[in-house]
Amino acid sequence: MTSSHDPVGSFHPASAPDYLPLAQLRDLQLRRLKAIVRRAYERVGLFRERMQAKGLTPDSLKGLEDLAKLPFTEKSDLRDTYPFGLFASPMEEVVRLHASSGTTGKPIVVAYTREDLDVWSSVMVRSFAACGLHQGDVIQNAYGYGLFTGGLGAHYGAEALGATVIPISGGNTQRQLMVMQDFGVTALCCTPSYFLHLLDRAEEFGVDFRKLRLRVGVFGAEPWTEAMRRRIQADSPIKAYDIYGLSEIIGPGVAMECRCQSGPHIFEDHFYPEIIHLKTGQPCAPGEEGELVLTTLSKNAMPMIRYRTHDITALADDPCPCGRTLRRIVRIARRSDDMIILRGVNVYPSQIEGVLLAVEGTLPHYQIILTRKQDLDEMEVEVEVTPEVFSDKVGAMEQLQKRIGSALESTIGIRATIRLVQPRTLQRSEGKAKRVIDRRNLQ
Amino acid sequence: MKLKQLSLFVENKPGSLSGPCRALAAAGVNLVTFSIADSQEFGIFRFIVREWEKALDLLEKGGWVAKVTDVVAVEVPDQPGGLAGILEILEKAGLNVEYMYAFTLKRNDKGVLVFRFDDPDAALRVLRAGGISVVGSAELEVRLRPSR
Numbered sequence: 008m009t010s011s012h013d014p015v016g017s018f019h020p021a022s023a024p025d026y027l028p029l030a031q032l033r034d035l036q037l038r039r040l041k042a043i044v045r046r047a048y049e050r051v052g053l054f055r056e057r058m059q060a061k062g063l064t065p066d067s068l069k070g071l072e073d074l075a076k077l078p079f080t081e082k083s084d085l086r087d088t089y090p091f092g093l094f095a096s097p098m099e100e101v102v103r104l105h106a107s108s109g110t111t112g113k114p115i116v117v118a119y120t121r122e123d124l125d126v127w128s129s130v131m132v133r134s135f136a137a138c139g140l141h142q143g144d145v146i147q148n149a150y151g152y153g154l155f156t157g158g159l160g161a162h163y164g165a166e167a168l169g170a171t172v173i174p175i176s177g178g179n180t181q182r183q184l185m186v187m188q189d190f191g192v193t194a195l196c197c198t199p200s201y202f203l204h205l206l207d208r209a210e211e212f213g214v215d216f217r218k219l220r221l222r223v224g225v226f227g228a229e230p231w232t233e234a235m236r237r238r239i240q241a242d243s244p245i246k247a248y249d250i251y252g253l254s255e256i257i258g259p260g261v262a263m264e265c266r267c268q269s270g271p272h273i274f275e276d277h278f279y280p281e282i283i284h285l286k287t288g289q290p291c292a293p294g295e296e297g298e299l300v301l302t303t304l305s306k307n308a309m310p311m312i313r314y315r316t317h318d319i320t321a322l323a324d325d326p327c328p329c330g331r332t333l334r335r336i337v338r339i340a341r342r343s344d345d346m347i348i349l350r351g352v353n354v355y356p357s358q359i360e361g362v363l364l365a366v367e368g369t370l371p372h373y374q375i376i377l378t379r380k381q382d383l384d385e386m387e388v389e390v391e392v393t394p395e396v397f398s399d400k401v402g403a404m405e406q407l408q409k410r411i412g413s414a415l416e417s418t419i420g421i422r423a424t425i426r427l428v429q430p431r432t433l434q435r436s437e438g439k440a441k442r443v444i445d446r447r448n449l450q
Numbered sequence: 451m452k453l454k455q456l457s458l459f460v461e462n463k464p465g466s467l468s469g470p471c472r473a474l475a476a477a478g479v480n481l482v483t484f485s486i487a488d489s490q491e492f493g494i495f496r497f498i499v500r501e502w503e504k505a506l507d508l509l510e511k512g513g514w515v516a517k518v519t520d521v522v523a524v525e526v527p528d529q530p531g532g533l534a535g536i537l538e539i540l541e542k543a544g545l546n547v548e549y550m551y552a553f554t555l556k557r558n559d560k561g562v563l564v565f566r567f568d569d570p571d572a573a574l575r576v577l578r579a580g581g582i583s584v585v586g587s588a589e590l591e592v593r594l595r596p597s598r
Contacts, residue, residue: 399457
């Protein structure tokens, strides 16, 4: 059995589209784009209305550059049409539903037909192949299984690759380390911060990373920096690869780094990228930094046309030594909105507000403080005490703290520390209040 | 016959308590008695003053969150069993005590305890029926006058 890391790298047949000559790739993209725009126009009311409002029809799309004329899709559109308002396939053809957190209590629902699942599987196979994994590898999948797209997305891809898949899902550090050691795991899928946490605790459980067969980390679901990669690669014998994805587009597998580790290659035969100026929405010049916009070229159940990701990045189109003609995303380290990513979970300050309002009946001044302890993200919410909730009984105040804490946990799925503070101690500001203090210092 | 108690939310950090105390001092308000209940991160400072409305006003203007609660000041024989006797009367009547603390005042052989009841009016009836003296605001005034 070849080692999973021979220098030449194994080539998987599914990766063929990664190397399409540019002229052919652009041809393919245009053909698919015309078809998907027509599909969305005919079957998705919201998209058709917006096209008509601009005086456009599917025939307005003659070349790839005409995409810039089409209307955008926003996350709020998915929220507003909850649950199934943006579907382009009848329910009998929808074989999978996933959901991720939206800005209010309601999740964002995404759908897949059988063909969509096959595409998802294939881009995940291409992702694993890009970092040198193949049949014979033992892949431990610690992304969460369930409504979250991470777990099942990575799972089906790893299985299709022909690897031995361990569907361990998240949590239970001791068990993760035991499995990694005892099952001879060669690749791990999880968030980068969770990996650092595993490294920290390994000694405690008698696990020495240098003695493991683990050689590859497929890390995603949260932004992470080059410095973090250097640290991971210095503190362990693995190579750390950045995988990019989002549920609204398909899940993990929208883009993935090759062995050159110079930014994820977008599988643009399925996901067409644009970079736009945040304020004007106009296309950026090649290589310029702006907001990433993605259009799904082959999704049946829920096509997304010009979806604004709110991720700030740039596209690199200089040739990569790996030979792929797919453009690369420069590492994404920040967002353009106030969304926080905590342990791979999307959290919005407005969700916190919703909870406070529901529990207290009023909205007190609050502040979210994010820290990193032993490589795990922690969230503390400071809430100013108001006359409405103040009681002379300690028990009542502690109850209040507890109620806020559990309501928050059931809304965002994370247990945060709630701290009651004296009124007028939290920052006030004109305009947008600085609700989030991020001390995680992604260094 | 009930007394007004003020309570203040006090965060567990330096200066939380001294701030309000200085504000009260500056306005010439004297604390008659107080107690502080603590939990891990915060405390509740409960106190009794004569001019409670003035105190409440100045604290609120200063940005603190204060609350007014009715409490009952009960006269207790200053001897072994003094408190136990009162508690027995309360228990028999099924009255719940939320918290209590002592007054710094004492006269003759009686001490004074502040009781916070869920139902102060019911407590007053039970105590009177049991022959227990309660110190109201008028009586408090008398006792606070400097003795000659």
